[in-house]
Amino acid sequence: MVGYVWVFLLKPVIVFSIAYTLFRIAGKKAVSQMTNFDLLLTFAVGTIISEPILTSKLPMSVYYAICFLILYILMNKLSLNNKWRWMLVVSPTVLIRNGDIDERGLRKEKLTINELLGKLREKGFADPADIDLAIIEETGVVSVIPKEEARPVQVRDLKIDAERNFIPIPLILDGEILDHNLKYLKKNRSWLFEKLEEKGYSAKELSLVTLGAMNSNGDLSLDLNMSQDANTHDPYLYKPGNKN
Known part of the structure; x- marks a missing residue:
């Protein structure tokens, strides 16, 4: 009876609690738009922490999961240092500059023209000629800076006084x-x-x-x-x- 309670009740709850605690320690960044390190931690901890559900190696799985978490935190700390950042962090890649598509950037990121146009449409732009700079960030998100004449009208352009935003x-x-x-x-x-x-x-x-x-x-x-x-x-x- 005790064995059934452990396998079907206590063990899943403990595994879930440990995984949840580890991701809480890792921080919000690890579960939002992921970098290479974030993905590695997620896949590794997910695989390691699910092992005890099928086997009885709970202590060893917890040990390896904690080791991966420590390495992840260490890598994040190192990536804040300029001496290490260039080696650990992927640099952004230019996709469009001054309205001209950078084919080398597309090849580097394995993006097609159609995919690039789709990313632009997500930002509300249809023509690459309207883009001053488009880059793909470390997280895989495409950031777009439109040309002056193509950007949305700002309140300051109209030279009127605007009230401060209020969040209901x-x-x-x-x-x-x-x-x-x-x-x-x-x-x-x-x-x-x-x-x-x-x-x-x-x-x-x-x-x-x-x-x-x-x-x-x-x-x-x-x-x-x-x-x-x-x-x-x-x-x-x-x-x-x-x-x-």
């Missing part, structure tokens, strides 16, 4: 009140319920609110779950299909 602060998510955000704003639930009543909703109708956020005017903006209005026939809410 969520106060209600899926019908649940976020008390920590209310505390941050030095508000309370009474204030929130008053704002809801101004919008025509009571505290009992919180389940209708998908998102409630305080905007730059100090007012409460609501996004409601309209699926509960089963009998609505508003033309603006039409959905294609035969389920209307």
